[in-house]
Amino acid sequence: xxxxxxxxxxxxxxxxxxxxxxxxxxxxxxxxxxxxxxxxxxxxxxxxxxxxxxxxxxxxxxxxxxxxxxxxxxxxxxxxxxxxxxxxxxxxxxxxxxxxxxxxxxxxxxxxxxxxxxxxxxxxxxxxxxxxxxxxxxxxxxxxxxxxxxxxxxxxxxxxxxxxxxxxxxxxxxxxxxxxxxxxxxxxxxxxxxxxxxxxxxxxxxxxxxxxxxxxxxxxxxxxxxxxxxxxxxxxxxxxxxxxxxxxxxxxxxxxxxxxxxxxxxxxxxxxxxxxxxxxxxxxxxxxxxxxxxxxxxxxxxxxxxxxxxxxxxxxxxxxxxxxxxxxxxxxxxxxxxxxxxxxxxx
Amino acid sequence: xxxxxxxxxxxxxxxxxxxxxxxxxxxxxxxxxxxxxxxxxxxxxxxxxxxxxxxxxxxxxxxxxxxxxxxxxxxxxxxxxxx
Numbered sequence: 001x002x003x004x005x006x007x008x009x010x011x012x013x014x015x016x017x018x019x020x021x022x023x024x025x026x027x028x029x030x031x032x033x034x035x036x037x038x039x040x041x042x043x044x045x046x047x048x049x050x051x052x053x054x055x056x057x058x059x060x061x062x063x064x065x066x067x068x069x070x071x072x073x074x075x076x077x078x079x080x081x082x083x084x085x086x087x088x089x090x091x092x093x094x095x096x097x098x099x100x101x102x103x104x105x106x107x108x109x110x111x112x113x114x115x116x117x118x119x120x121x122x123x124x125x126x127x128x129x130x131x132x133x134x135x136x137x138x139x140x141x142x143x144x145x146x147x148x149x150x151x152x153x154x155x156x157x158x159x160x161x162x163x164x165x166x167x168x169x170x171x172x173x174x175x176x177x178x179x180x181x182x183x184x185x186x187x188x189x190x191x192x193x194x195x196x197x198x199x200x201x202x203x204x205x206x207x208x209x210x211x212x213x214x215x216x217x218x219x220x221x222x223x224x225x226x227x228x229x230x231x232x233x234x235x236x237x238x239x240x241x242x243x244x245x246x247x248x249x250x251x252x253x254x255x256x257x258x259x260x261x262x263x264x265x266x267x268x269x270x271x272x273x274x275x276x277x278x279x280x281x282x283x284x285x286x287x288x289x290x291x292x293x294x295x296x297x298x299x300x301x302x303x304x305x306x307x308x309x310x311x312x313x314x315x316x317x318x319x320x321x322x323x324x325x326x327x328x329x330x331x332x333x334x335x336x337x338x339x340x341x342x343x344x345x346x347x
Numbered sequence: 348x349x350x351x352x353x354x355x356x357x358x359x360x361x362x363x364x365x366x367x368x369x370x371x372x373x374x375x376x377x378x379x380x381x382x383x384x385x386x387x388x389x390x391x392x393x394x395x396x397x398x399x400x401x402x403x404x405x406x407x408x409x410x411x412x413x414x415x416x417x418x419x420x421x422x423x424x425x426x427x428x429x430x
Contacts, residue, residue, distance in 0.1 A: 234389070238409070242409070
């Protein structure tokens, strides 16, 4: 979807200072040495017992302050989560309503796994555009994977789970960057990739079943459908990735060579290189992998954390373009293009 | 076997067949039903075609029919080369 006047006015991030290195995880037997060798990841940031909604509040406050907007200016709050946030049934965005934005802002949780922020961007941009008086939206993502029933070191093929939060303030009035396009598509043939052969009922967590996408991916390949069907579905995911990139670049009026940086998910070196950078005919030096490999795959925050890191290190300036790209359960595939218009006031 | 078919067979055997899979690749080895082409290995094959063979495969051509085996891939590549 192409956008004419949708801007990013604030970016927030909460990245825990504690990092558990891959070396330590291998020494402790948490992470296989051959995976360390194969994926060349460096470590994962760990939040300990800091709840995800607390991290979300920090990131949201920072984004709002940096945007120069007041909570009362907001028309929408979208909170993207991929793992449990707090007491079951309790909505995590209500914590931000009470602590920060108040009760008059339409607020809800987005559950689209690691692509949650892309869905939030598309929904928020449409929401603001629908009514002239609407001015600003706060988008937040947060996860803490350091819980029972989840093992961040065996979470999925080619990545390790990091704990963090991120936030964006989207506005119709000009901000430091313009959101030129967001595109999402779903490869429905691969729907079972993230549930494997697990029964739909009762839900796994209610019977204390551990969660691992790695295990479910393996079940999908081996048992769920014929090998031919399963492979054809996985084959389509790469095609969908190419298509959403082509569409987002086309809607933004640019070519891959115009991209200053590409922020994929914080996955293994080979996955980022083969599935993303080489597909775009761009070198790894234009990716955000060098940063991503040090914090781990932080749910729906990876791309916004990379944006924040690039801005703070002066690696994105006026006229530059950033492509954000990701896949999530469903299997959904999303892309977004951001054009930097001005140096952010907080840098 | 043509030179292109030979290069494709060798690339797939060396780069897409994993240890433990006892698959000997030839021109008609079924790539999809043998489980060889997941999203990462599809990307590796597409990058080989673009960079080493010099023929980029557009997304529109990424149908399983065109990637049944080396013979069908080679036929698609030759067709794209003449475009």
